[in-house]
Amino acid sequence: MDYAGRLSAHLPLATRLLMIKADGSVLIHSDGGSYKPLNWMSPPCRRTEEAGRWVVTGKSGETLTIEIEEVLSDTSFDLGVDPGLTKDGVESHLQELLAAQMHVLGEGWRLIRREYPTAIGPVDLMCRDAAGGAVAIEIKRRGEIDGANFTEGTASRGGGHVAVEVKRVAGIDAVEQLTRYLELLNRDPLLAPVGGVLAAQSIRPQARTLAEDRGIRCVILDYDAMRGMPSSDMTLF
Amino acid sequence: MDYAGRLSAHLPLATRLLMIKADGSVLIHSDGGSYKPLNWMSPPCRRTEEAGRWVVTGKSGETLTIEIEEVLSDTSFDLGVDPGLTKDGVESHLQELLAAQMHVLGEGWRLIRREYPTAIGPVDLMCRDAAGGAVAIEIKRRGEIDGANFTEGTASRGGGHVAVEVKRVAGIDAVEQLTRYLELLNRDPLLAPVGGVLAAQSIRPQARTLAEDRGIRCVILDYDAMRGMPSSDMTLF
């Protein structure tokens, strides 16, 4: 095998596993290492085959040339469409954690339901604070809060309803989104008044300023601490 | 498939390609994407097999559970030992190029040695400018210079010694690193005074500002042009 692209690489003659995916990409695996192949060609690419010689040409002109001395096995299957992979331990995991540990938001807080539906989209968690006020929570892992703390920010207003937004990587839009939720939720006489909480593992100063200017409480979540607390531990670390 | 480790992941039932390498590692590939499998278990790991159910346990206790509904094909081969891969065209290649083309840094510059040792680490290249001043070069491919040019930056000071740093992906730390080298090198009365040059394929404005503030010359390397010059051109770009 010879590869000529951003770098040059050469593989001597040996028994290897060649994989051709549906998109034409080619992988050359050895019998060890990790999931990374010895060499490969990423899609999009074209492959020409002639007399034991494959030439795979990538989009940018890089070439992967494979000389095939002997074929030990050659199988082909249509895998069909990929249903996709679902990962937890990320957003949804933090959502679970916070749902199971409402107390980190305040004494007496309790969950109403997850993925609370609204006209402009679901809020991750809906709950009530100690005074019985409704609380909406949207979960993401890291946010734009920076330097805030549970003990900081606008205190939970007794009896007031609180919407909690936990953003992952968002910018100021997390505050904007929470603001939209609050506007909508406050139109419901059964919920209003609804306060807001922006919760994240970290919040940028800009977002915090904007949030607090709108009376939205800023909350920092300690993911490691929360992960150590709950009863269920599907994840090991 | 279910994975429980640093995160949790689930794959629904579908036709997939399972690969077991000689070291026991397991790969689950779909028919697209890149060379990265949908899921995997890195070595070292152990695998137990029972009634269409594989359980792969990693070193740290993470588990990969695979339920096998139907086997379309099952082949096994001993690939033997891997002769290994040889790569060119990365850092060392650019180091070679610059070592062979000192003239791109200035007329009359010449190489002293590659991997020049210092107490805080090796400088990739040590050379002398036209006036006989010592020059230290550390090679990486892309850097944090952005918008600089050979004709820009602090001009090579006649007779002064110049340390040249060529960073690949570094941030401002490239400037810091070069600064440390310069401090150390300037303690050597046989070398001092030693100037600095930060060379890269691109440099971020921040780094350039910091560098030039410290009297470090900023240099952009034209990799394509440099590669086109020498006799060998195994790589395409």
Added chain:
DNA sequence: TTGTTGATTTCGCAA
């Protein structure tokens, strides 16, 4: 479209 950041990163080198 472009840039930035995280990854079950992997991989290499050096201390």
Added chain:
DNA sequence: TTGCGAAGTCAACAA
């Protein structure tokens, strides 16, 4: 063994 930086990184996501 450990730690750090590079990768033909890949991939998700914000600007």
